[in-house]
Amino acid sequence: SLPKEATIIEVGPRDGLQNEKNEVPTDVKLRFIRALQDAGIREMEVTSFVSPKWVPQMGDAAQIMDSVPRTGRQFVLAPNERGIENAKAAGADSIAVFVGVSDSFNKKNINRSTAESMEGLAPQIRQLKKDGLFVRACISTAFHCPFEGPVDPEKTLELCRQFAELGADELSVADTNGMADPAESYRLFSRLKEELPDLLITAHFHDTRKMALANILASLQAGVDRFDTSAGGLGGCPFSPGATGNVATEDVVYMLERMGVATGVSVDAVCRAVDEIAGTVSRPLASGMYTLHQNG
Ligand code: HMG
Ligand code: MG
Numbered sequence: 001s002l003p004k005e006a007t008i009i010e011v012g013p014r015d016g017l018q019n020e021k022n023e024v025p026t027d028v029k030l031r032f033i034r035a036l037q038d039a040g041i042r043e044m045e046v047t048s049f050v051s052p053k054w055v056p057q058m059g060d061a062a063q064i065m066d067s068v069p070r071t072g073r074q075f076v077l078a079p080n081e082r083g084i085e086n087a088k089a090a091g092a093d094s095i096a097v098f099v100g101v102s103d104s105f106n107k108k109n110i111n112r113s114t115a116e117s118m119e120g121l122a123p124q125i126r127q128l129k130k131d132g133l134f135v136r137a138c139i140s141t142a143f144h145c146p147f148e149g150p151v152d153p154e155k156t157l158e159l160c161r162q163f164a165e166l167g168a169d170e171l172s173v174a175d176t177n178g179m180a181d182p183a184e185s186y187r188l189f190s191r192l193k194e195e196l197p198d199l200l201i202t203a204h205f206h207d208t209r210k211m212a213l214a215n216i217l218a219s220l221q222a223g224v225d226r227f228d229t230s231a232g233g234l235g236g237c238p239f240s241p242g243a244t245g246n247v248a249t250e251d252v253v254y255m256l257e258r259m260g261v262a263t264g265v266s267v268d269a270v271c272r273a274v275d276e277i278a279g280t281v282s283r284p285l286a287s288g289m290y291t292l293h294q295n296g
Helices: 012-016 026-038 061-067 081-089 103-110 114-130 153-166 182-195 212-221 249-258 267-278 288-294
Strands: 007-010 043-048 073-077 094-100 134-140 170-175 200-205 226-229
Touching (some): 012 026, 026 043, 026 061, 026 267, 061 073, 081 094, 081 114, 094 103, 094 114, 103 134, 114 134, 114 153, 134 153, 153 182, 170 182, 170 226, 182 212, 212 249, 226 249, 249 267, 249 288
Parallel strands (some): 007 043, 007 226, 043 073, 073 094, 094 134, 134 170, 200 226
16 A cells, blocks of 8 residues: 655755756755745755865855755755765754765765775764764665666665664665666665665655656555655756756656645645746756646
8 A cells, every 4th residue: 555645855956956057046046945845845955065176066055054944854965074064064954975886886976986985974974873963875876877787786775774774864765867667666665665664765766768757656665655856857966977857846746646645745836946947947847747837
């Protein structure tokens, strides 16, 4: 049976904008974030404390944190000690660390092997937990790697177990390049729900091959009730070649609500939040529900 409720974790302001060609002014980002909160979003990745040389689009992380309304949970991404320090200094209480299962991807994204990243993050995560912060661990290339091809699910599970042992609160398990299929989504998420019952398990699907909604249905059937989505379907990792957006928030909310799974999020209000950013971004915003909204 399906869950009665599901949580939408909006990643548009972070995943959605980190790969954007145009410069999106900080005040436009803030209007987007506020409109998403008004739409009923309670958990959101608002920015990331990464190297501005690597990802200039997130260079205004501290300003975003200064002005973002503190309603619900605001996640900020941090790849290393420096990022975690900066995030804490900006007042963040929920930190999202990120590591790829695939070494080749992790090197392109963080300039470290997966093991090196984990070595660096382990004491950081223990300290964050001692300090009472919420730790979300984003697991990239959980299914496929743009450089290495299919990823062994046992390797993904092993990395997830390592984060569980370190005390992470949540795993966001990601199909970075939109190659997962519903059968493998069902298998991996069933194992995760069974083996790590004390962690929040979240599914993060990119929609490159238009399989994300099918993957979400399969994950729901495996017991997942938390989904990372991006308003307007924006997104993509700059270090995953050919990356495209996350599954669109408005399409996921529409599907879940139609199925009787309550999200507390308004499709119309999410579309109005997308209106705030549509004129600034270079990518076409062509989700099903946003297209209907634009056509009146
Ligand atoms: P590096 O060059 O190896 O870093 O990059 P370093 O430690 O050698 O430091 C080099 C310089 O960067 C130094 O400054 C550091 O102080 C500075 P300099 O002495 O040259 O002036 N530095 C920093 N500055 C600001 N914030 C920091 C920071 N760290 C070092 N945190 C590094 C290593 C990790 C910094 C770099 O590779 C990086 O920033 N990578 C981030 C990549 C990224 O943001 N990717 C997108 C997010 S992940 C994603 O999208 C996937 C996800 O959506 C799930 C999925 O779909 O798969 C989550
Ligand atoms: Mg992503």
